[in-house]
Amino acid sequence: MTRIGVVTFPGSLDDRDAARAIGIAGADAVELWHGDADLRGVDAVMLPGGFSYGDYLRAGAISRFAPVMGPIVEAANAGMPVLGVCNGFQILCESHLLPGAMIRNVHLHFVCRDQELTVENAETAWTREFEKGQRIVIPIKNQDGQYMADDHTLDEIEAEGRVVFRYAGVNPNGSARDIAGVTNAAGNVVGLMPHPEHAVEPGFGPDSAEGGRTGTDGLGFFRSVLETLLAKA
Amino acid sequence: MATIVVHVMPKPDLLDPQGKAVRAALDRLGFTGVTDVRQGKRFELTVEGEVTDEVLARVKEAAETLLSNPVIEDVVAVEKAERCGGGGRGRGGRGRCCEGQES
Numbered sequence: 001m002t003r004i005g006v007v008t009f010p011g012s013l014d015d016r017d018a019a020r021a022i023g024i025a026g027a028d029a030v031e032l033w034h035g036d037a038d039l040r041g042v043d044a045v046m047l048p049g050g051f052s053y054g055d056y057l058r059a060g061a062i063s064r065f066a067p068v069m070g071p072i073v074e075a076a077n078a079g080m081p082v083l084g085v086c087n088g089f090q091i092l093c094e095s096h097l098l099p100g101a102m103i104r105n106v107h108l109h110f111v112c113r114d115q116e117l118t119v120e121n122a123e124t125a126w127t128r129e130f131e132k133g134q135r136i137v138i139p140i141k142n143q144d145g146q147y148m149a150d151d152h153t154l155d156e157i158e159a160e161g162r163v164v165f166r167y168a169g170v171n172p173n174g175s176a177r178d179i180a181g182v183t184n185a186a187g188n189v190v191g192l193m194p195h196p197e198h199a200v201e202p203g204f205g206p207d208s209a210e211g212g213r214t215g216t217d218g219l220g221f222f223r224s225v226l227e228t229l230l231a232k233a
Numbered sequence: 234m235a236t237i238v239v240h241v242m243p244k245p246d247l248l249d250p251q252g253k254a255v256r257a258a259l260d261r262l263g264f265t266g267v268t269d270v271r272q273g274k275r276f277e278l279t280v281e282g283e284v285t286d287e288v289l290a291r292v293k294e295a296a297e298t299l300l301s302n303p304v305i306e307d308v309v310a311v312e313k314a315e316r317c318g319g320g321g322r323g324r325g326g327r328g329r330c331c332e333g334q335e336s
Binding site: 057058062104148174 | 251
């Protein structure tokens with residue numbers, strides 16, 4: 001069975017939800033510890049949300065140097081699928097696996113809502129189950145979620161199709177060009193602020209056309225990576 | 234033992250939401266006439282031995298590696314803090330105790 005690692009840092013909050021989502025999608029979730037430079041033979045890695053190291057210094061800045069990040073950066077550069085959600089996205093940016101950085105939300109408030117997104121790139125390791133232009137709804141909850149990069153970088157990632165998701169309807173945190181998620185040049189590393197792992201099970205997801213809390217759009221991320229790994233095998 | 238002070242500021246062309254909020258609060262409190270506030274960080278690193286150019290260069294490297302994120306911040310100064318008078322803890326806790334050594 002496909003094994004997807006979930007890293008727990010001191011202050012991670014969504015590692016167990018992430019592991020549950022991976023299980024629901026039909027893969028084995030493998031616990032990875034920030035202090036161990038060991039990926040335990042996993043096929044892909046997810047960096048979950050939370051407030052690792054209390055967001056001290058900058059969100060993700062200290063986690064980036066955790067022992068587990070060495071082999072993750074190496075594996076990511078060799079093509080292993082890596083997904084960073086929220087704090088995980090911040091860690092991937094601090095690690096320079098993804099361009100840009102996150103700063104405090106423009107309105108300074110913590111935001112927590114169901115968020116509509118437009119899928120801009122349905123060819124990454126984590127989005128191939130979606131279609132380009134598709135609208136999905138998954139929860140967002142963050143304080144330092146304003147995506148930033150200089151204009152040159154933004155132009156470059158736009159031109160290369162590396163914007164994976166854009167906020168639709170409302171831009172919840174002031175992110176540049178409504179960017180909610182980006183990918184690396186190879187398309188195996190994806191980071192986004194909203195939380196797919198919180199929208200995988202009817203009864204616990206966002207509201208959808210079918211009824212309250214029925215939304216499971218987050219499943220597409222995990223099904224995508226399973227398909228990606230099968231195609232590689 | 235000596236102290237090296239590192240100043241990190243958000244990049245000038247970047248929106249600084251925290252600075253903006255502080256400015257608005259100053260206005261509300263009647264501290265008028267402040268047109269802009271930018272909020273940065275000050276680090277005080279206590280090091281062993283003399284502060285040589287080599288030590289300063291090493292701290293500058295640390296400042297650019299960990300203490301700041303070059304995407305959003307600039308390291309604006311790395312300088313040795315002179316020991317304050319009065320035999321206290323010798324920390325350059327106030328700007329006036331710092332001997333500027335812009336880098």
